Amino acid sequence: MEPVSASLPQMFKSTFRIPFLNLKKQYRSIKKEIDVAIQNVINDSTFSGGPYVEKFEKKFAKFIGTKYAVGLNSGTSALHLALKILNTKQGDEVIVPVNTFIATAWAVSYLGAKPVFVDCDRETWQLDPRKIEKKITSKTKAIIGVHLFGQPFDIDAVKRIADRHKLYLVEDCAQAHDAKYKGKTVGTFGDVACFSFYPTKNLGAFGEGGALVTNNPKYALRAKILRNQGSSIKYYHEEIGFNMRMEGIQAAILDVKLKHLNQWNKRRQEIAKTYQTLIKNPNITMQQQPVWAESVYHLFVITVNQRERFIKHLKKNGVESMIHYPIPCHLQKAYRHLEYKRGDFPLVEEYAKHCVSIPLNPEMTNQDVNRICRIINKYAN
Numbered sequence: 001m002e003p004v005s006a007s008l009p010q011m012f013k014s015t016f017r018i019p020f021l022n023l024k025k026q027y028r029s030i031k032k033e034i035d036v037a038i039q040n041v042i043n044d045s046t047f048s049g050g051p052y053v054e055k056f057e058k059k060f061a062k063f064i065g066t067k068y069a070v071g072l073n074s075g076t077s078a079l080h081l082a083l084k085i086l087n088t089k090q091g092d093e094v095i096v097p098v099n100t101f102i103a104t105a106w107a108v109s110y111l112g113a114k115p116v117f118v119d120c121d122r123e124t125w126q127l128d129p130r131k132i133e134k135k136i137t138s139k140t141k142a143i144i145g146v147h148l149f150g151q152p153f154d155i156d157a158v159k160r161i162a163d164r165h166k167l168y169l170v171e172d173c174a175q176a177h178d179a180k181y182k183g184k185t186v187g188t189f190g191d192v193a194c195f196s197f198y199p200t201k202n203l204g205a206f207g208e209g210g211a212l213v214t215n216n217p218k219y220a221l222r223a224k225i226l227r228n229q230g231s232s233i234k235y236y237h238e239e240i241g242f243n244m245r246m247e248g249i250q251a252a253i254l255d256v257k258l259k260h261l262n263q264w265n266k267r268r269q270e271i272a273k274t275y276q277t278l279i280k281n282p283n284i285t286m287q288q289q290p291v292w293a294e295s296v297y298h299l300f301v302i303t304v305n306q307r308e309r310f311i312k313h314l315k316k317n318g319v320e321s322m323i324h325y326p327i328p329c330h331l332q333k334a335y336r337h338l339e340y341k342r343g344d345f346p347l348v349e350e351y352a353k354h355c356v357s358i359p360l361n362p363e364m365t366n367q368d369v370n371r372i373c374r375i376i377n378k379y380a381n
């Protein structure tokens with residue numbers, strides 16, 4: 001019988017494909033180090049919490065520039081615990097940018113508090129500080145800012161508002177490992193900051209992972225107790241806690257990958273620069289980058305008028321794309337009870353209709369990047 005590949009039409013054999021992500025290629029590039037790290041944890045059989053997690057926590061805190069890091073099982077847990085250690089409770093309100101991944105808002109809801117959404121800026125698509133103050137009430141407890149797509153939001157402007165109203169500031173850094181605001185690493189500005197190590201993130205585990213960072217020893221200690229069933233001494237439970245521990249294997253993997261993060265982020269920045277320079281198509285708009293923002297380009301998002309047509313054009317030319325995010329938080333079914341309606345946040349609603357993310361990852365070759373630029377430049381509305 002003929003081998004399957006030989007019976008495929010010629011067209012398929014020569015099809016060029018640029019995937020949105022290439023995690024297998026990244027693994028191959030550091031396979032030796034990763035395999036040793038995993039084997040060490042297995043040899044020591046310290047799978048849940050333990051010395052590998054403690055080692056990673058120390059390195060990650062040093063890397064970000066905070067006194068403490070608490071390793072957790074996801075970024076969602078980090079946000080949940082961040083608000084919990086700030087004593088957020090039923091009846092409180094928390095300011096959340098409406099343009100974010102839904103988990104930012106979940107954290108508020110888990111504690112029985114209410115996410116109060118704020119629209120984005122027309123050009124950066126980030127939390128717009130000018131729209132925050134009119135949403136603050138006597139119930140407001142905290143503001144969560146999201147460094148969306150790897151680009152810092154305007155921290156000084158948001159922090160000024162938080163300080164004026166005596167509110168906590170939580171940074172959602174899930175997409176922004178080592179992004180810089182006015183030259184300083186994000187995650188060092190808020191009362192607490194939260195990271196995700198979901199596999200596709202700039203620093204990604206081989207499964208789920210997250211961390212909370214802070215300079216406050218009381219917050220760090222409470223987060224450590226809460227993640228471990230509310231316990232610091234085995235079988236003694238100080239408060240109702242969670243199982244949110246980081247796994248030893250994930251910590252060992254993240255420890256290896258942390259050494260490569262700088263170089264991977266540099267490559268992301270290089271690719272972004274090529275896109276910003278070579279894509280010259282009047283139908284395309286890019287995320288505007290203020291001078292104080294050094295993005296680590298977790299995603300490269302553009303907007304385009306006839307999105308479906310544009311996506312088809314990319315697909316026909318072998319380029320994968322994604323949409324971040326097709327439905328803004330306030331219009332999600334899960335938040336029907338908050339009684340928001342279409343038209344409440346016109347900028348994010350407009351953005352959600354037109355946004356497309358094109359491939360940007362450190363594994364891409366220059367040939368991939370230049371090819372995408374050419375394909376996009378050929379697109380006509």
Ligand SMILES: Cc1ncc(COP(=O)(O)O)c(C=O)c1O
Nearest residue numbers: 074075076101103174196197198
């Ligand atoms: C902005 C933002 N916040 C929170 C999260 C939640 O992180 P995780 O998936 O690790 O729970 C993510 C991850 O997708 C995210 O992008």
